[in-house]
Amino acid sequence: MPLCNKNLTPLQRRSMRLIGGVLLLTVLTNLSTPNLPNLFFDMFPGLAHFVSSHLDAHSGHYSVLLVGLLAALSVLPALLAVWVAARYLKAEPDEFIRSLVVRALLWGFAVTMVGDAIAGVLMASYSRPFPISLLNADLFFASTGIAFRLVLRSYR
Amino acid sequence: MKNCLRTLRAERSWSQADLAEKLGVSRQTVNAIETGRFDPSLPLAFKLSKLFALPIETIFSD
Numbered sequence: 563m564p565l566c567n568k569n570l571t572p573l574q575r576r577s578m579r580l581i582g583g584v585l586l587l588t589v590l591t592n593l594s595t596p597n598l599p600n601l602f603f604d605m606f607p608g609l610a611h612f613v614s615s616h617l618d619a620h621s622g623h624y625s626v627l628l629v630g631l632l633a634a635l636s637v638l639p640a641l642l643a644v645w646v647a648a649r650y651l652k653a654e655p656d657e658f659i660r661s662l663v664v665r666a667l668l669w670g671f672a673v674t675m676v677g678d679a680i681a682g683v684l685m686a687s688y689s690r691p692f693p694i695s696l697l698n699a700d701l702f703f704a705s706t707g708i709a710f711r712l713v714l715r716s717y718r
Numbered sequence: 719m720k721n722c723l724r725t726l727r728a729e730r731s732w733s734q735a736d737l738a739e740k741l742g743v744s745r746q747t748v749n750a751i752e753t754g755r756f757d758p759s760l761p762l763a764f765k766l767s768k769l770f771a772l773p774i775e776t777i778f779s780d
Contacts, residue, residue, distance in 0.1 A: 657759050658747035717750050 577650040581703070584646060588639040588699045639699045665713050670706030677701050721778045724752045726770050741765055 570578065647667060654660045678698070684690075727737050734748045741748070741762065750756035758766070767774045 656743045656747055657762060658750050658756050659744055661756070714746065717746060717753075717755060 573650065573653050577646055580646045581643070584639050584642045585703055587642065588703065591636045591639060591699075636699075640702075643699070643703070662710060662713050662717075666706050666710035669709035669713070670702045673705035673709070674698050674702045719757050719778055719780060720754060721751065723748075723766070723777065726772070726777065727752075737769075740769055 647663070651660055651663060654663070723737075727734070732740075734745045734752070738745045738748045742765075743762070747756070751758050763774050763778065766777055770777065
């Protein structure tokens with residue numbers, strides 16, 4: 563299988579590890595909203611209860627500082643992902659792989675924007691809020707990963 | 719853009735992986751260039767030219 567783990571260059575392996583860290587951070591930042599799907603909540607059901615009872619945005623117990631901190635924390639995965647991608651693209655010597663990664667990133671952005679647009683229409687139509695913007699990072703990472711596989715497959 | 723990379727490689731009994739290693743790129747890159755689905759940059763075209771000891775225009779054509 564091309565570009566499976568054993569075929570990755572040290573640079574690609576290091577970048578994958580960093581992206582893994584960013585993904586973990588994305589899941590962690592989702593902790594700020596107990597209603598979002600979260601691996602940690604599935605593993606530790608008590609955690610969801612703890613978070614919702616202590617950090618309930620609707621209860622009015624949030625301090626401005628805490629809200630600001632959580633908002634800033636949710637930005638971190640996006641900024642780190644941009645940093646990892648930029649660092650990788652700058653160092654990747656293989657121009658073909660670089661072009662594939664750029665195309666996959668563009669597909670990731672496209673899918674994220676489409677998701678936002680659809681969620682926006684649904685929210686407006688049904689007057690029901692859905693925190694899609696908090697899931698943007700999750701959607702972006704998943705769609706970029708799938709897009710990379712598909713783009714690579716198209717060259718076989 | 720067309721190229722005769724596959725023929726040149728076959729003449730030397732190199733696999734795609736061998737050529738990729740000599741060029742410092744992935745096997746996927748060599749495959750994409752050979753099939754004409756990816757046009758290499760000028761530095762990579764020069765590398766190919768140097769490796770096969772042929773002018774670029776002999777390897778690549780419109």
